[in-house]
Amino acid sequence: MGKRFDSWAEVDLGAIQHNIHEISRYAGKPVIAIIKANAYGHGMIPVAKAALAAGCPFLAVARFSEALQLRLAGITAPVLVLGLISPSDVEQAAREKIRGTLFSWKQLQAYEAALAPLAYSGSKLPVHVKVDIGMGRLGLQAEEALPFLQRALQSPALDVEGLFSHFSKADMLEDSATDQQFSRFDQLVREADQNGIRPKFVHLANSAGAIFHSNICKYDLVRGGIAIYGLDPSDTAVLPEGFRPALSWKAGITSIKTVRAGQEISYCGRYQVKQDHARIGVAAVGYADGMCRRLGNFMMVHGKKVPVLGTVCMDQCMIDLNDVPQAQVGDEAVLIGFQEGSRISAEELGESWGTINYDVVCGIASRVQRIYQPETL
């Protein structure tokens, strides 16, 4: 690769496949690959293909538009939309065999009305019924889930293919909530079973659930998100040895100059150079690429961590190269990744921004070209 004077991300698809196998090994179950939000910033279509090649039987996204993008890319594998599909889109969803998440009585009625035109063809919308066991987000209360399932199973418009829920604290390893949430869900699964109801796919665990609570991974599938990218579910739920981070984020150095003490750097002069002969570099990455605009950023040049000086601009930022005399224009500055034996992780960057690794990688802008290794799978 020639020298680059912009910002880019390198994505190791082999690492993603390896991580999927690791999750599956911990859970003892196949993995639904969670590839919403552009596969947590890693690039949805290449990650989808890599996940399917690694044996994932299912993909899941947040939005109907994301599921359609997969279909447009020729991906015919089962796709579950975890968010709400609008009733105005369910006919198309049914035709594309896109699975919807079903979580309320009103939604059920609206879907039946919207799908009435399909009734004559016998085709149905496959749905996974979602139950709320403690997240307080989408989902039926556990008490109403059984009558709801019984009603949905009678529907001429819906094919109840799945039943699922989502942990709210699986990454808080000291907290007993996950066991309680599991019990709530398991009781429902058993009650449904006693009533002759057992959807084809029952799934509960996310990454932290699958890896750190593998004793409760007794259903058909687990849903792997953050861990398939080799990133830690939280600062306490740190991935065990063997997982590999898949993404590096880099920028080219476009200028290096020597300035005098007192020189102000960047908008509003929030940084003033302290010494004469200071070497100031410019890295081609800014807040329009997904960097946080707050002060106190850092990156790595020749394996050495260097501070970002002053305000981050839209497309560039200035870095202190005094301690890296060998740095030249065209060298790589690393925001996330390994370089010459050192590393900045997405977790470390997230912490410095007052946020989490999920937020950092999801926020890497679309103009940051993703470069895949291997190039094709």
Ligand SMILES: Cc1ncc(COP(=O)(O)O)c(C=O)c1O
């Ligand atoms: C319903 C659902 N399942 C699974 C996941 C994946 O979670 P994680 O990335 O922690 O594995 C998410 C992520 O937000 C989710 O919303």
